[in-house]
Amino acid sequence: MTDLGLWAVPVAILGGAIRVSTPFLFVSLGEVLTERAGRINLGLEGTLVFGAMAGYAVAYESGSAWAGVLAAALAGVIFGLLHGLICSLPKVNDIAIGIALMLLGTGLAFFFGTPYVQPVAPRLPAIDLGFWSGIPQVQAALTVNVLFLAGIALALGMAWMLRATRVGLILRVVGDSTDAARAMGLRPNAIRIGATAAGGAFAGVAGAYLSLFYPGAWSQGVSSGQGLMAVALVIFARWNPLNCVWAALLFGGAGALGPALQSVGLSEGYYLYYAAPYVLTLGVLIATSSPNRATAGAPGELSITK
Amino acid sequence: MSHLPLSRRGFLRGTAGLAGVTALSSLPLAARAADKLTVGFIYVGAKDDYGYNQSHAEGAAALKSMPGVTVVEEEKVAETVDVTKTMESMINFDGATLLFPTSFGYFDPFILELAPKYKTVRFEHCGGLWTDKDPKNVGSYFGYIDMAVYLNGICAGHATKSKKIGFVAAKPIPQVLENINCFLLGARAVDPSITCQVIFTGEWSMPVKEAEATNALCDAGCDVITAHVDGPKVVMQTAAGRGAYICGYHANQSALAPDKYLTGAEWNWGKVYTDFLTKVMAGGTIDNFVRGGLAEGFVKMSPLGPAVSDAARKQFADTQAAILKGGFSVFKGPMKDNTGKEVIPAGKVYLETDVALESMNYLVEGVLGSTS
Amino acid sequence: MTDQAMARAQRRSGVDGLAPLARRAEGVVLPLGALAAGLALFGLLLLALGKSPVEFYALVYKAGFGTAFSWANTLSRAAPLLFAALCVALPARLGLVVIGGEGAIVLGGTATGALGVWLGGVPPALALPLMAAAGAAVGALWIGAVGALRHYRGVNETIASLLMAYIGIALMNHLIEGPLRDPASLNKPSTAPLPDALRVGDIPGMDVHWGLVVALVCCVLTWVLIERTTWGFAARIAGDNVRAAQVQGLPVGRLILGFTALGGAFAGLAGFFEVAAVQGSANASLAAGYGYTGILIAFLARQNPLAVIPVALLLAGFEASSGLVQRRMDLPDATILVLKAVVFVVILVSDTLYGRFRLFAPERWRRS
Structure with missing residues (x-):
């Protein structure tokens, strides 16, 4: 293996950004969809954890990692539907339901996931995009999972959909004003339920990525709050799918900083390096916010920004 | 001096007292050869984590076949008031008289503060450094891994x-x-x-x-x-x-x-725990400070x-x-x-x-x- | 609205003396009904798994509320949760969703531990209030900063508080493993142990530390603040509509800073009691997730500081019973997690039933 010296740090950040960002990307894209329709689903952390368990279990039982991804997406749809349907009832608080569903998803995943901690399920395949480089570290950093590429494609597709298609328009109208949507003859609740279900599916896939690719095992600690953090990143990304890509990459890359700095010998105060993603996000957030446009880009019906 | 026979009641009281003395003199709790014993295991994480907690849980599982031994377990017990109450719950509800709280952070202050309150219960802590100043019904064991x-x-x-x-x-x-x-x-x-x-x-x-x-x-x-x-x-x-x-x-x-x-x-906790329990069931006590390595099979x-x-x-x-x-x-x-x-x-x-x-x-x- | 105006309004709507009672009954009967329904639903799940719901609930009752020890267990667990819930409920009055109380708890605890070591020789009557004040002050700064960012920079408080919770935990870990570490704390890095004199003890006759009493008092005071003072009233107006509040000349900025800081101070107090009453030193166990549980409690209590009390007790009781259920029924630790989730979903769903029943709406009695 080549000794990269200090170059190891940027290479590690690149690799880390690609490896770690995918779950953030999927969850935040799902949440963008849901929030653009005017609802907040804070429960995607639970969906992600359940998706991780369900995906791993199905992949192990069926022998196919892709079957696991599908199962995780389906589980996500069910959790999304549950949230969407409950929140369609009058006077029900979507944030509170989200928190309760976070608990439910996590609880059910832990409850039924016990037998799958030990077995080894098939992993999702990766594409070797680093074949051109003779440096093993670069090759490793550019070993990219298909889901990462799918996530980027999804972000591009969603950005286009929201801007230029009828579906996007409907979603935006529903998210900005229930009354306007009704006046257009739309059924806001049905559309919100659909958007929440789709968002749930994304979060389920994010969970499957965790358990089936990176770190690639199911355990109760598999998520360290990625789902919750990703929901928060949506505000950071100002409800824009393309911004979600940057936010996820920034967050993932910053997360790789801690181990990378230790590996080149900077190890004192390592907890502070590990806080880098949070500090960096907060810093960018403070720098880009302004008191006059606290909710710029926010859908009008969103309870969190009203 | 009267040769009147002791009343039946007085006789009973006398022997009960004697029994009490023998029980006391033969050292805390498990010193009597027990025919029944409830042992409590407490883990800080999930007991199937393919690692530390599982190694202890497998050790506990090895005890379940021992005659007279009942094993109760609790997983994901935090190093907070949670572990104090879990230990007390095992003592109060399950009648556990021998506890194995297996996470390092359980020792100080939780075990050290609870032990004086339950003098008849034995607290065996994994990893701690028991010294003479600590309660006598507390012990610590670990392996030279x-x-x-x-x-x-x-x-x-x-x-x-x-x-x-x-x-x-x-x-x-x-x-x-x-x-x-x-x-x-x-x-x-x-x-x-x-x-x-x-x-x-x-x-x-x-x-x-x-x-x-x-x-x-x-x-x-x-x-x-x-x-x-x-x-x-x-x-x-x-x-x-x-x-x-x-x-x-x-x-x-x-x-x-x-x-x-x-x-x-x-880790080879199965052997360690089996040895401990064999000793206790035979009327012995576990030493307050136990260590062992490859040679001892820990x-x-x-x-x-x-x-x-x-x-x-x-x-x-x-x-x-x-x-x-x-x-x-x-x-x-x-x-x-x-x-x-x-x-x-x-x-x-x-x-x-x-x-x-x-x-x-x-x-x-x-x-x-x-x-x- | 003044009391007089309220009375006038009541007279106008033609409601007799039973009306407030009936409305209040709705707020009690509906959640209790929902609780029962949630328990029944979880019971069905247990049946499907081949476990006995009767045995399960008997154990939950016994271990959560059935004996003196069970109550001590439940109440000990409730104390930090009450503080954590207040840290959510107070800003919620202004319409702010703060989910980062955990950061204020761990840093409040760290401050307590550090100061306590330094105050070693000072009489407890002086040192303990100082430590509590330090914990509360650090918590107030931490969550108050979230409020300040919101007001002065327009930074969303939900994401800022979550980020700051992670940063707070990292900072605590850094401090207790670095500058504040007691070299004698071997395998569990901690600050130096507090001297015995600076430990907070138990309520006489109970196996529960004083934090519970202080937490209950804080709940009541918070209720008075937001329901019976002009500050609370102004906060509600600002929470409903910031612009309207600004037009009316209400000090929105000071309200936001004050309410977030006060909420943070309560979370800091939770940290103080964790260190002074439970841990005896500041260490990584301070991050026990109380802050996150507090969010759930506050939302279930509909951000009402008095309703926080029964909800926290219920939750603590469930948690207290987790062990016995594991041991007796061979169920995993996650069982209680699922129970909590099912019950809470059902209770939250029952929000939709408010106003649906004529029984609780006296104005509709006459018409029948």
Whole structure:
């Protein structure tokens, strides 16, 4: 293996950004969809954890990692539907339901996931995009999972959909004003339920990525709050799918900083390096916010920004 | 003096008193040969974590077949008021009289504060340093797993081509530092030019960080990797996936990557707990301070994997024999830490049983990393 | 609205003396009904798994509320949760969703531990209030900063508080493993142990520390603040509509800073009691997740500081019973997690039933 010296740090950040960002990307894209329709689903952390368990279990039982991804997406749809349907009832608080569903998803995943901690399920395949480089570290950093590429494609597709298609328009109208949507003859609740279900599916896939690719095992600690953090990143990304890509990459890359700095010998105060993603996000957030446009880009019906 | 026979009642009272005296004199609680005993096990994490907690849970499972022994267990008990109340709950509701709270952080203040309140209950803590000043119904036990990690290091020293090996560690605490040092010292027994890179994750269980740390070690050129976290599965899988050799910890992880797995340092709590309970059921007591290593069967090695060379097998077997014989030491002066400071003066030799090693706060020369 | 105006309004709507009672009954009967329904639903799940719901609930009752020990267990667990819930409920009055109380708890605890060591020789009557004040002040700064960012920079408080919780935990870990570490704390890095004199003890006759009493008092005071003072009234207006509040000349900025800081101070107090009453030193166990549980409690209590009390007790009781259920019924630790989730989903769903029943709406009695 080549000794990269200090170059190891940027290479590690690149690799880390690609490896770690995918779950953030999927969850935040799902949440963008849901929030653009005017609802907040804070429960995607639970969906992600359940998706991780369900995906791993199905992949192990069926022998196919892709079957696991599908199962995780389906589980996500069910959790999304549950949230969407409950929140369609009058006077029900979507944030509170989200928190309760976070608990439910996590609880059910832990409850039924016990037998799958030990077995080894098939992993999702990766594409070797680093074949051109003779440096093993670069090759490793550019070993990219298909889901990462799918996530980027999804972000591009969603950005286009929201801007230029009828579906996007409907979603935006529903998210900005229930009354306007009704006046257009739309059924806001049905559309919100659909958007929440789709968002749930994304979060389920994010969970499957965790358990089936990176770190690639199911355990109760598999998520360290990625789902919750990703929901928060949506505000950071100002409800824009393309911004979600940057936010996820920034967050993932910053997360790789801690181990990378230790590996080149900077190890004192390592907890502070590990806080880098949070500090960096907060810093960018403070720098880009302004008191006059606290909710710029926010859908009008969103309870969190009203 | 009257020769009147004692009343029946008075007689009964007298014998009951006598029985009480004998019970007291034969030392706390479990001293009587018990025919029934409820034992409580408390784990800090999920009991199937493929690591530390599972190793204890498997040890507890070994007791379930012992006649008269009832095992009650609770997992994911936090080192807060949670563990105090869990211990009390086992005592109050299940009648447990022997408790094994297995996480280090349970000891001070939780066990030390609760023990005086339940003098008839025995608290056996894993990892703690019981001293004379602590309650007498508390005991601590642990295994000298560092020698097993030293044997890991020997296999690693033979397997490494880059002369750089890696260690994913949770926190810079004595138990972990000792393992890191032993891993390197074992490798240096093969080739003194080998270095060991360590990365601390700061958490006992955080899979994504463990995977990132493993990748960073591989990027830095480490080609044999081991870990000290609660569940090393992710480290083993990730390292093997990057083509590195692996040494297991806590339990046998060879199934994860049989051709990359060299060997591993495993706990053997099943034997420890069975020995404890056999003693208690026969009317004995567990000593307040119990330690044991490879020789006592507290820890054991995973079977050597196919990648271990013949030269390595020979050095492994010779060293293991020396450890089993006793008197073997790896911490002997003069020894410097990795900042150049002398930590063991020339002529000083610490045996594995030396309590001083249990407060180790340095990384030896050749370890790349820092203790804070 | 003044009391007089309220009375006038009541007279106008033609409601007799029973009306407030009936409305209040709705707020009690509906959640209790929902609780029963949630328990029944979880019971069905247990049946499907081949476990006996009767045995299960008997154990939950016994271990959560059935004996003196069970109550001690439940109440000990409730104390930090009450503080954590207040840290959510107070800002919620202004319409702010703060989910980062955990950061204020761990840093409040760290401050307590550090100061306590330094105050070693000072009489407890002086030192303990100082330590509590330090914990509360650090918590107030931490969550108050979230409020300040919101007001002065327009930074969303939900994401800022979550980020700051992670940063707070990292900072605590850094401090207790670095500058504040007691070298004698071997395998569990901690600050130096507090001297015995500076430990907070138990309530006489109970196996529960004083934190519970202080937490209950804080709940009541918070209720008075937001229901019976002009500050609370102004906060509600600002929470409903910031612009309207600004037009009316209400000090929105000071309200936001004050309410977030006060909420943070309560979380800091939770940290103080964790260190002074439970841990005896500041260490990583401070991050026990109380802050996150507090969010759930506050939302279930509909951000009402008095309703926080029964909800926290229920939750603590469930948690207290987790062990016995594991041991007796061979169920995993996650069982209670699922129970909590099912019950809470059902209770939250029952929000939709408010105003649906004529029984609780006296104005509709006459028409029948």
